[in-house]
Amino acid sequence: MKKIILILIACISILLCTFTFFWIDKNYYTINYTSNAFNETAQFLDNPYCGWYQICTYMITDDAYNHFDDLTNRYIRTCSNTRLALIEINLKNFNDKDLSDNALKQIDRILTMWKNGKHQLILRFMYDWDGKAIETEPSDISIIKKHMEQTAQIVNLHTDNVYILQGIFVGNHAEMNNSNYMSTDSMTILANHLNNLISKDIFLSVRTPQQLRTILQTASIPANNRIGLYNDGMLGSDLDLGTYGAANDTFTDEHYDLKGNRIQELNYQNELCKNVPNGGEVVLDNYLNDIDNAVDALSTMHVSYLNCLHDATVINKWKTQIYQGNDIFNGVTGYDYITTHLGYRYTFVDSSINYTPFNDIFMIKLDIKNVGFSSSYHDFNGMLNLVKTDSDNPKTADKKSISFSKDITTALHTSSWQPNSVITIDTSIPVQSIETGVYDIYIKLYNQINANNNFDKAETIQFANDIPLTENGYKIGTINIKQGF
Numbered sequence: 001m002k003k004i005i006l007i008l009i010a011c012i013s014i015l016l017c018t019f020t021f022f023w024i025d026k027n028y029y030t031i032n033y034t035s036n037a038f039n040e041t042a043q044f045l046d047n048p049y050c051g052w053y054q055i056c057t058y059m060i061t062d063d064a065y066n067h068f069d070d071l072t073n074r075y076i077r078t079c080s081n082t083r084l085a086l087i088e089i090n091l092k093n094f095n096d097k098d099l100s101d102n103a104l105k106q107i108d109r110i111l112t113m114w115k116n117g118k119h120q121l122i123l124r125f126m127y128d129w130d131g132k133a134i135e136t137e138p139s140d141i142s143i144i145k146k147h148m149e150q151t152a153q154i155v156n157l158h159t160d161n162v163y164i165l166q167g168i169f170v171g172n173h174a175e176m177n178n179s180n181y182m183s184t185d186s187m188t189i190l191a192n193h194l195n196n197l198i199s200k201d202i203f204l205s206v207r208t209p210q211q212l213r214t215i216l217q218t219a220s221i222p223a224n225n226r227i228g229l230y231n232d233g234m235l236g237s238d239l240d241l242g243t244y245g246a247a248n249d250t251f252t253d254e255h256y257d258l259k260g261n262r263i264q265e266l267n268y269q270n271e272l273c274k275n276v277p278n279g280g281e282v283v284l285d286n287y288l289n290d291i292d293n294a295v296d297a298l299s300t301m302h303v304s305y306l307n308c309l310h311d312a313t314v315i316n317k318w319k320t321q322i323y324q325g326n327d328i329f330n331g332v333t334g335y336d337y338i339t340t341h342l343g344y345r346y347t348f349v350d351s352s353i354n355y356t357p358f359n360d361i362f363m364i365k366l367d368i369k370n371v372g373f374s375s376s377y378h379d380f381n382g383m384l385n386l387v388k389t390d391s392d393n394p395k396t397a398d399k400k401s402i403s404f405s406k407d408i409t410t411a412l413h414t415s416s417w418q419p420n421s422v423i424t425i426d427t428s429i430p431v432q433s434i435e436t437g438v439y440d441i442y443i444k445l446y447n448q449i450n451a452n453n454n455f456d457k458a459e460t461i462q463f464a465n466d467i468p469l470t471e472n473g474y475k476i477g478t479i480n481i482k483q484g485f
Helices: 002-025 067-080 101-115 141-158 184-197 208-219 262-272 293-298 312-320 332-339 408-410
Strands: 027-036 050-060 086-091 120-126 162-168 203-205 229-233 278-282 305-307 345-357 361-370 381-388 399-403 422-430 437-447 473-483
Touching: 002 293, 050 067, 067 101, 086 101, 086 293, 101 141, 120 141, 141 162, 162 229, 184 203, 184 208, 203 208, 203 361, 208 229, 208 262, 229 262, 262 293, 293 312, 293 332, 345 473, 381 422, 381 473
Parallel strands: 050 086, 050 305, 086 120, 120 162, 162 203, 203 229, 229 278, 278 305
Antiparallel strands: 027 473, 345 361, 361 422, 381 399, 381 437, 437 473
16 A cells, blocks of 8 residues: 555656656747738739730741840830730741741840740740631641740740740631641640640640540540640630530540540639649630629639730620629629639638647647639748837837748648638747747748749739738738746
């Protein structure tokens, strides 16, 4: 019995010593957190990789490298209201020979001048602007392949502003139709060659879902994470002007090279374009592009970019039609609704904090919803900024920037933030790494791709909330850290 009592006394002594250690040597904190109210707004967000684009055309010559400087400067001014520009580069003058040094320097100069602005470029090489591709394309596929090799050396130097390369150089307007090179064999050879040449940092796109399925099945291209679609007959008819098959047409896993009907092809794009961009231009005023039908189709296809000038009849119709929905956009014009939903659109939903005294850490949790038509297709960096507000001199208040840990970087894989999904970001911060006091907490998402590793030049991603955007990001709440209970 004495032995048992001695053991109990020893255990109690150990517990008391442990308890005393934590009470005497360990710092305890009281943490109060006040979250901001998050209200979504209908404001336009000026974010990269999505929205309207304009077309800018160049006929490459053998003149001096700066031959197009004045034209490019005019284009950049004309496109000042868009984040995207479709650069069409016509190689018709070289359809029977290699591109000259001057020609290559012209292409490099064009892309370099566009780099100085805020635009991401959709690039399209071609041999035709007049619907006569069969007459103007090279007579031998080897010339096209050589042109791909030559231009790839230039394009790959501009991965920071070339976003998508559309087409495989052939067809009327490079739309992969009415060409000598659209047999399965020729199309596969050209698509595979381009895929091997162009940097994986640049998306590729082809004209129709049928073409994409054929290329992915017959070319030595791995599971698709880079080849999207561009549809220049969007919402123009039940067939999207030949993009889809008739009502009774279907494709299968075995017969992948067939066109499906409209419903089947829209469902195909709904899955495909979660991972790769989809865009183009709407055409021909009809019931399919009435605003309700248009919104349904554009969201299903995850459209992130559209031509701002074509078809003017459809776009003007959207400016007069009214969107009706159970959200804050009810009553706005169809044009404004589409403008604000092309691509991704992030909104803060909720935030909270959880403090665990035993580990001396507090966990910040933030819920974000993507209410746009598509994902971003690019990953953005994230940072928390804690700004001390109870300093003796608020103008020089302490600021602590916290980059997200590797685990949180995975959570910030923004290319996977799908439409209509709520994403939860959380990160833990050791309390002892921060002085006691009152802090405003900010979050900033930023695009480093065009910043050349210079944080100050990185573009902050805008959110659709009525919270001011500051140099520290968006304020999501305030935290008061006190030592003791």
